[in-house]
Amino acid sequence: MDQIMVFQMMVSGAFMGLVYALVAYGFQLTYATGKSINFGQGELVMVSAFICLSLTNLGLPYGIMVLLGLLCGALLGLFVERSAVRLALEQKSEGWILLTIILGLLFFSVSENIWGRDDRPFPTPISSDAFQVFGISVTPVEISVAIGVFFIMGLIELFKRQTLLGKAFEAVSTDRDAAELMGISANRTVMLSYAISGVVAAMAGVLISPITTVGPTMASALVLKAFSVAVVAGLDSGFGVVAVGIFLGILESLTSYYIGSGWREVPGLTLLILALALRPTGIFGKAVIRKV
């Protein structure tokens, strides 16, 4: 019985880990092109989730609600890029770190005042009645998380490989200066990456809301773990995030089972510090050669 319980915890943890991986994937997208990440990404997840909730309450069908939610995510991502990142990148300063933190705080405060501080349930047409697989209960909502994560990541990877715009994206990621000399606007590519990253954040919001409920603080712990996953996997390595995400999800689920739910954030944070100390480029990342 106890063993089944442990497996149960691991499976639920793994589904949660997929969401961490998705948000971490959003960090990788913007880091690839502009060498910057949005420290307020968690707030994008949260705001998009709230917007989706409001759209649903207006009576829109689920599919249209999701599409509109993703669109909002893209717009929010563009807003972050324009107001917090571009100037700092132009000045070659690291001001974007503080500015994205600040924007996150602004989003937090605005949503707290518009939608209230309470956690609210998120209606979804997908059933949350569990069914048993080898004695472990899995809900369709959890399955939908896995499908959604792989669907959106696959779509973006396909876009990067198959379309001209996507190839421009890859070009800027590989060598910004060379890409600019070939007539690709690095600025626009960074914008594009922030928009896609916003879509990814919104998708994460839609996917986890049925599980975690929607509230201003829903993503503040999530984003820390996503940082952790992104750094451990390597900020510039593609699919490593999925493996690390699942690993972290399982690890924290077991931590809260064995030690206590108050400690559930600890493995992620410790992993983050350890990864930064031992291998700042991540497990799957390449070592950088210092040039002078």
Place this chain on the structure above:
Amino acid sequence: MLKRLVFVLGAELLVAVLLAVVPMAVDNSFMLGLLTLLAIYGILLIGLDITVGYLGQVNLAQAAFLGIGAYTAGIVVSRFGFTLIPALFAATAVGCLFGRLLAFPALRLEGPQFALSTLSFMALTTTVLNELEFLTKGAEGLQVPRPPIFGFMLETKGFYWLCLIFFILVWIAMKNLLTSQWGRAFEALRDSPIATDAMGIGAHRHKAIAFTIGSGLGSLAGGLYAFSMQFLQPQVFVYELMVILLLGVVLGGRKSLWGVFVGSTIIVLLPNLLSNLLLFEIFSGIGFLFALVAGIRGMVSRTTKPFQAAAPIIAMGLLVTLGLFTSNIEDWRKAIFALMLFAVMVGLPEGLMGFASRYLAKLFRIDPLPFPEQAEISDVLIRQETDGRPLLVLQDLKKYFGGVKAIDGITISVNSGEIHGLIGPNGSGKSTVVNVISGLYAPTSGEILFHGKILVKGSLLKVAQLGISRTFQNLQIFSELPVIDNVMVAMKSIYQTSLPFVLLGLGQKSIRRAQSESLAILDMVGLRDEARTIAKDLPYGAQRLLEIARALARRPDLLILDEPAAGLSQPDVKKLLKIIRKINELGITIILIEHHMEVVSEMCHIVTVLDYGKVIAQGKPDEIKRNPAVIEAYLGFASEPEKKGTISRDAIPELS
């Protein structure tokens, strides 16, 4: 001089006295509480400014160090009955310890990674404070009685004076530290960690010390905070407090003690500002007008970009609108902090004090401190005896980057006292040779002998300390420091004063001596008149000369000049040649990497030519110029220079 004394010291004294006598004039416990908090935040922000201002890194852990200090003090007092001073000492020590521990991972990191490591440290601290209930009582909160100091119980007023004394002591110590060699080293580190190591200063050590001191101050403030509040809860030391602290430093002005003072005043007053709508409207209105005027002026004079001018106006405008449409602005607290911080970051990056000090300096016309007498160059760079024997020997040196053989087994001997030219087409491995010798890269195989002994591999710092100094092809000057400080920071002699003495303000004499010696070196390269200029404002050619001056300040046995003439105009090249000759006459051995054949043949005693990571020729400049292998490497065809052939590389030297 007198003016400086009156205005600079006078202002500090005046504020200190004012702060000290306020409680005697106004007996108001609310006011006293604010003043106490001002002193505590002052200490906390001075600590934060070391990392945010001087090291230029986004440090998100300072709120955690406040918490660590507060809980340490609280626990040792309530559990072990410590008195006040030992409790504060314990708090500071624990803060320094955690700061040093966190510095291990944070040391090697820059920018976002540094911010992330401090962010996760903060989140970890909050978790631990919440969960270690047997120590901290968790969310329930910890009662902290105010302990006696030397047998006396301090009343509110007495405790305020104690905090003020600590604040003043910290202020003085930090002023001493930051104007000393250490402060310069911190700033050098921010501008170029690589050059900090290459100049023998030690990037890791200084970063660790800066971070440890900053964290210790945070925890000292935490100890005082515990005895001031007498009740601690983990949820105080969280993300929001950290944003407020950063607001204090950024708004007040980075790299400035006065900025910190202004910043802490503002964050102490903020809650009161938010509790009164009228007051809030007045201040946000003033901010809006300020942003409007500054923005329009910047747009008209075209000194600021449209975004930089418009964004603060929009942000402050939103604040004013917010005040008009909401009755309870307390609910919007976070948005208000965010908008203020945003407007300042974008529109006034140097902060209020940075902005004000420019005008104040003009208004009172305070002259900078005069320089001491310039030393004799012959006393600074003492002529070394040269014996013509091998000084540096490379034995079958190899460096591969994956499959790329950047250096593929070269053997070179550089004799003491000579100028040894190292030439070759682009991509021939010249810069890699320099980077391997100077320790930026560890070689794949092979040995380097210096003074007949095996040289350490892969450590810029250790190689520099052994007497090899270098310049960089892509300039690595300390761009935000004045020219003279760029040279001073590389001087060995001046590091001899140890940290405690520096904090006490001793060691001024060695600073004066370093100044006079630096002036002599600057005079030698012709930059004496630019000593006060900020390095980034120098023209390009002068920056190259500054790199040489800085490398000379190390008093090296071997000087490696990595393409010193790149991008220089013809008259500048002439100047450079004279300087190189002068340096060589002082007995300093030089390795000169160069493209200009003219420079090489005029200056070098012996020339080594590299191609594809191998030595293809070595000899006197005249022989080299006639060597068919060299001509082929450079021009892509052998021995028929008059025939027009395909030119395979972009580096065509001027064959004169």
